[in-house]
Amino acid sequence: MHSLDPAPHLARVRRTTPLVHNITNHVAMNFMANALLALGASPAMVHAREEAAEFAGLATALTLNIGTLSPHWLDAMDAAARAANDAGTPWVLDPVAVGATRFRRQAGARLLALGPTAIRGNASEILALARQGGGGRGVDSTDSADSAERAAVALAREHATVVAVTGEVDLVTDGRRLARVSGGHALMPRVTTMGCALTGVVGAFLAGAEDPFAATVAALTAYAAAGELAAETAAGPGSFAVAFLDALYGLAPDTLATPLADRIHLELTDAP
Amino acid sequence: MHSLDPAPHLARVRRTTPLVHNITNHVAMNFMANALLALGASPAMVHAREEAAEFAGLATALTLNIGTLSPHWLDAMDAAARAANDAGTPWVLDPVAVGATRFRRQAGARLLALGPTAIRGNASEILALARQGGGGRGVDSTDSADSAERAAVALAREHATVVAVTGEVDLVTDGRRLARVSGGHALMPRVTTMGCALTGVVGAFLAGAEDPFAATVAALTAYAAAGELAAETAAGPGSFAVAFLDALYGLAPDTLATPLADRIHLELTDAP
Amino acid sequence: MHSLDPAPHLARVRRTTPLVHNITNHVAMNFMANALLALGASPAMVHAREEAAEFAGLATALTLNIGTLSPHWLDAMDAAARAANDAGTPWVLDPVAVGATRFRRQAGARLLALGPTAIRGNASEILALARQGGGGRGVDSTDSADSAERAAVALAREHATVVAVTGEVDLVTDGRRLARVSGGHALMPRVTTMGCALTGVVGAFLAGAEDPFAATVAALTAYAAAGELAAETAAGPGSFAVAFLDALYGLAPDTLATPLADRIHLELTDAP
Numbered sequence: 008m009h010s011l012d013p014a015p016h017l018a019r020v021r022r023t024t025p026l027v028h029n030i031t032n033h034v035a036m037n038f039m040a041n042a043l044l045a046l047g048a049s050p051a052m053v054h055a056r057e058e059a060a061e062f063a064g065l066a067t068a069l070t071l072n073i074g075t076l077s078p079h080w081l082d083a084m085d086a087a088a089r090a091a092n093d094a095g096t097p098w099v100l101d102p103v104a105v106g107a108t109r110f111r112r113q114a115g116a117r118l119l120a121l122g123p124t125a126i127r128g129n130a131s132e133i134l135a136l137a138r139q140g141g142g143g144r145g146v147d148s149t150d151s152a153d154s155a156e157r158a159a160v161a162l163a164r165e166h167a168t169v170v171a172v173t174g175e176v177d178l179v180t181d182g183r184r185l186a187r188v189s190g191g192h193a194l195m196p197r198v199t200t201m202g203c204a205l206t207g208v209v210g211a212f213l214a215g216a217e218d219p220f221a222a223t224v225a226a227l228t229a230y231a232a233a234g235e236l237a238a239e240t241a242a243g244p245g246s247f248a249v250a251f252l253d254a255l256y257g258l259a260p261d262t263l264a265t266p267l268a269d270r271i272h273l274e275l276t277d278a279p
Numbered sequence: 280m281h282s283l284d285p286a287p288h289l290a291r292v293r294r295t296t297p298l299v300h301n302i303t304n305h306v307a308m309n310f311m312a313n314a315l316l317a318l319g320a321s322p323a324m325v326h327a328r329e330e331a332a333e334f335a336g337l338a339t340a341l342t343l344n345i346g347t348l349s350p351h352w353l354d355a356m357d358a359a360a361r362a363a364n365d366a367g368t369p370w371v372l373d374p375v376a377v378g379a380t381r382f383r384r385q386a387g388a389r390l391l392a393l394g395p396t397a398i399r400g401n402a403s404e405i406l407a408l409a410r411q412g413g414g415g416r417g418v419d420s421t422d423s424a425d426s427a428e429r430a431a432v433a434l435a436r437e438h439a440t441v442v443a444v445t446g447e448v449d450l451v452t453d454g455r456r457l458a459r460v461s462g463g464h465a466l467m468p469r470v471t472t473m474g475c476a477l478t479g480v481v482g483a484f485l486a487g488a489e490d491p492f493a494a495t496v497a498a499l500t501a502y503a504a505a506g507e508l509a510a511e512t513a514a515g516p517g518s519f520a521v522a523f524l525d526a527l528y529g530l531a532p533d534t535l536a537t538p539l540a541d542r543i544h545l546e547l548t549d550a551p
Numbered sequence: 552m553h554s555l556d557p558a559p560h561l562a563r564v565r566r567t568t569p570l571v572h573n574i575t576n577h578v579a580m581n582f583m584a585n586a587l588l589a590l591g592a593s594p595a596m597v598h599a600r601e602e603a604a605e606f607a608g609l610a611t612a613l614t615l616n617i618g619t620l621s622p623h624w625l626d627a628m629d630a631a632a633r634a635a636n637d638a639g640t641p642w643v644l645d646p647v648a649v650g651a652t653r654f655r656r657q658a659g660a661r662l663l664a665l666g667p668t669a670i671r672g673n674a675s676e677i678l679a680l681a682r683q684g685g686g687g688r689g690v691d692s693t694d695s696a697d698s699a700e701r702a703a704v705a706l707a708r709e710h711a712t713v714v715a716v717t718g719e720v721d722l723v724t725d726g727r728r729l730a731r732v733s734g735g736h737a738l739m740p741r742v743t744t745m746g747c748a749l750t751g752v753v754g755a756f757l758a759g760a761e762d763p764f765a766a767t768v769a770a771l772t773a774y775a776a777a778g779e780l781a782a783e784t785a786a787g788p789g790s791f792a793v794a795f796l797d798a799l800y801g802l803a804p805d806t807l808a809t810p811l812a813d814r815i816h817l818e819l820t821d822a823p
């Protein structure tokens with residue numbers, strides 16, 4: 008389990024303040040920026056075609072989210088992903104509701120073909136992206152994380168990427184290894200863009216990481232830990248979101264290693 | 280008064296988790312999504328012309344808000360409203376600051392002609408939409424809800440729709456019946472997009488409702504009740520917004536029926 | 552020091568409820584609107600080319616922020632600035648990350664040439680705008696406020712404007728006078744768009760002000776005071792943002808004058 012210890016990854020984020028360039032949806036922008044700032048990263052939202060590629064070349068990580076897509080933004084995402092590839096910068100794809108419309112299916116396929124370092128979605132989205140499922144009806148997942156396991160492993164192998172399927176129990180695979188992270192809280196899906204913001208956090212953890220699989224697992228573990236801590240004081244989704252940002256800010260590599268160890272469960276196996 | 284009991288309407292929202300498709304303004308997106316999630320609905324923000332109509336066909340309610348409009352978005356709203364009409368899906372128009380510019384007046388008229396199931400605005404907006412008033416100077420209302428009563432009734436009759444005029448006392452009419460809902464709190468207008476988010480909530484209550492008038496009244500009653508509850512702990516508009524989401528989440532059909540009955544006043548009369 | 556007393560400026564904002572038209576970035580919109588409402592102003596976000604100039608003519612102040620720019624929005628900003636100039640309406644430029652890309656450098660130069668009443672940025676942004684620095688890597692400042700002093704004074708003189716450089720210690724100059732405001736809190740840079748929202752607040756204070764320099768200093772003083780008050784209860788950046796809006800709302804001209812006098816330091820000198 009030592010290789011999946013999230014503490015050194017969090018320490019790296021805190022030490023290096025990665026500049027995370029996000030082309031994300033309109034709903035997520037503010038909360039995602041706040042989550043990244045709370046974590047200790049430096050977020051930037053830059054989406055115009057006129058500058059997205061240039062900016063991606065300056066960033067230490069890039070995340071692309073198709074939640075409120077338009078053709079111009081898709082072009083900007085494409086250019087930014089190519090610039091990230093050229094610069095050796097890791098990037099994450101968040102295929103929000105990718106199965107819902109023809110436009111999204113095409114956008115998801117186009118971005119997937121550019122070779123993301125990691126993909127984060129719920130079970131429905133990962134199934135839709137792997138063309139093994141019909142897709143959810145929206146951004147909420149209608150499939151369990153487990154049912155997407157085979158799709159995730161296949162997707163990871165075919166595209167040489169890390170796939171994170173988040174839900175009650177999160178699943179991460181690089182096609183060879185498979186980790187499960189349990190923890191977090193039932194209020195998390197009642198706060199909008201918690202998943203989108205997590206994609207940004209995955210980006211921050213990928214910056215400067217040697218093993219994208221371990222970095223992604225660490226990001227999910229840190230996120231679940233902040234969720235556990237936030238739930239201690241939350242009276243509902245409004246106060247949960249506030250407490251969650253406070254918890255991300257207060258998260259220390261030590262806390263991550265020890266006191267939460269009985270609440271966040273992390274399992275590592277070989278991918279089937 | 281029994282026919283306007285909001286409890287069964289809230290119970291329906293909780294039981295059916297309506298998928299509410301919103302093409303709303305940039306300021307409102309996050310708070311509106313959070314309000315809908317807190318309430319127990321499933322929000323989706325999809326605004327590209329390439330997919331808005333297709334997505335509207337999947338949703339159980341649609342809401343259109345012209346707060347930060349552009350020509351592309353207006354086209355998407357038009358297509359989404361037509362798809363909703365074809366599918367028999369209820370949709371709500373929120374004519375933000377409709378009287379302020381020529382562009383907005385044209386947009387308001389164009390969407391109104393498509394036959395919304397309900398319209399929600401402040402007094403200035405409803406007056407402007409009914410071409411009986413000069414419109415407010417922005418999103419804040421400069422007319423009282425009462426002064427818009429005649430405009431609302433005329434608008435409801437001419438367009439066979441439900442009109443909700445929100446303010447200190449809310450007014451709802453379908454041209455035949457007229458309800459007044461008092462309650463809520465003075466901090467509500469100090470939190471941005473409280474009205475926009477209410478439009479989303481009206482959409483959630485319209486989904487699967489037999490009587491759009493009663494459903495709209497129930498939405499406004501639930502919203503006012505959450506406002507009353509939030510004000511109990513709020514120290515200002517920041518903490519009010521947080522407590523409001525918690526209150527929406529915690530609202531139960533029972534609470535709605537009983538303990539708030541002395542604070543939320545609901546009156547039903549014939550429209551003049 | 553009497554001429555820089557912020558209290559009468561806050562009293563004017565409260566008395567006149569200025570309509571502040573903002574064409575700002577997507578990340579900032581919600582928080583900026585909430586900050587302006589909490590302060591007692593009336594915010595409006597209107598960015599379409601089809602209406603931006605018309606709306607700017609109705610507003611009592613205008614603010615332009617290039618944080619998430621696109622060519623269409625830049626055209627709308629240009630038209631709105633010209634309309635504000637024609638109407639004698641004060642306007643503020645917020646050159647977010649202006650040094651980061653070619654597109655931003657051109658946008659900054661274009662808007663600067665239109666003659667803003669005031670400019671608010673961090674040290675890197677002001678240096679980049681004055682073509683004396685290489686610009687920051689993103690929205691975070693990599694230069695100290697002090698190092699930008701010469702750039703700010705030169706910029707203010709060349710463009711007959713007020714320049715506010717915000718950081719740990721804020722600096723305001725009109726090329727003749729120079730004020731420093733210290734106060735606020737270390738959590739402020741951990742909350743996204745605190746700077747963008749401050750630009751909106753500067754706009755609110757400029758509305759109806761005789762001396763734009765004194766009004767800008769008052770805006771920064773009020774903002775720092777709210778930051779001091781918010782920090783008293785905040786447990787991290789999430790609760791800080793909430794408490795900050797409550798504090799802005801609760802700020803009274805009296806509080807501003809007296810009890811915070813030992814925590815907010817204001818120095819006035821001649822510009823070098």
